[in-house]
Amino acid sequence: MFDWRWEFVGDILPRLLKATGNTLLAALLGYGIAVVLGLILALAQRTHYPLLNRTVREFVEFIRSTPLVLQIFFVFYVGPQFGIMLSPWTAGMIAIGLHYASYLSEVYRAGIDSVPMGQWEAATSLSLSAARTYSRIIIPQAIPTAFAGMGNYLVGIFKDTPMLSVIGVAELMHTANAIGSEHYRFLEPYTLVGLIFLAISLPTAGALRKAEGKIRENMGLR
């Protein structure tokens, strides 16, 4: 019943580790997009144009309420219908980046809301410009609150990268599927993928928790 073959593990491990590089690359690239785009989505909801606010708000709600895997398919297949060919990597990064940008925009919003009103008033009384108010006063103080959520979503995006395999991005899951169908053995590849995910996500989550404590300490919040 229990038919675990170590020599098979030895054979496929290098390939899986190489794919792990792609998984990490996808997670970091996607997260990079999400961090920047999320800030734009969050700030767009704070402008004085009701139409823009509402549209962005609804857009974020829509992205957050629908499955990422379906969004990945949508981005990948809808482009060609209108003559825009996207590579799996491009489509995947757009979809996952946009998905997590919506999540992060909520994290930023909560962070910005946590900055006391007096800070805004002080910035106004010093007649700082809006850009300066945000970049020097508000965002630095929003970061400690936002950090925990940002960390959760960093681990989250990493765990969601296997969905990119559905459009053929050669990350871990895709490679495990390929190995499985080449050798008709799924036990080792899928188990190893699970273990690799655990080996990366658990220490990362632990380190992020520690870093969060440090940041709070440095800001004098604890």
Next chain:
Amino acid sequence: MTFIEFLKTYGPQLANGSVTTVMQTLLAAGLAILIALIAGLMRLSHSRLIYGAATVYIEVFRGTSLLVQLYWIFFVLPLFGLSLEKFTAGFIAVGMNLGAYGAELVRGGILSVPKGQWEAATALSMSPAKMMRRIIFPQAFLNMLPPWGNLLIELLKGTALVALISVADLMFVARKINGVTYLSAQAFGTALIIYYLMSRGLITPFMRWLEGVMTRKLGKA
């Protein structure tokens, strides 16, 4: 083909897929709630063994991807003599995954009940079971309802992955229509809208209603 024609032709298929998605969601939600209650209470145990077992379960299911778990349950478990039908494997994987997240909500919810409530129940010499059932849990339940609303939306979204083991849910049907017609915007777009309506039109209002009912029952309104 106009969008109306598209809906006329493929609407019934999409409706069938939606029914499967709803069924997957309900079954997975039932399982997730059950697991969350058990694992959440185990996390409050003073026994290291019970606490440890729940922690391992939660860390494993939260530390890996739902897709990995789904494939593992569907493709690897049969090697251990446990073959599950794809429909069953689908909602079990989603339920077990979201149950691990829910366990932390249950634990947090119970810990959020003020200490005085525990002391008052003890002073009335209630048995631990009765105290849990009559005093602690109803208040914990109300506290954890808002995060559970988000979790149930995550769960609905998670069920889209069962299409990848060929369960004929909404996602699966959308892919099939796309494969036949190449009308990607219509096929995937309609499915996206249906998922959105399920989240914001069914789950969110239901959770709000439940919150209202519980608030009134506990005399907090």
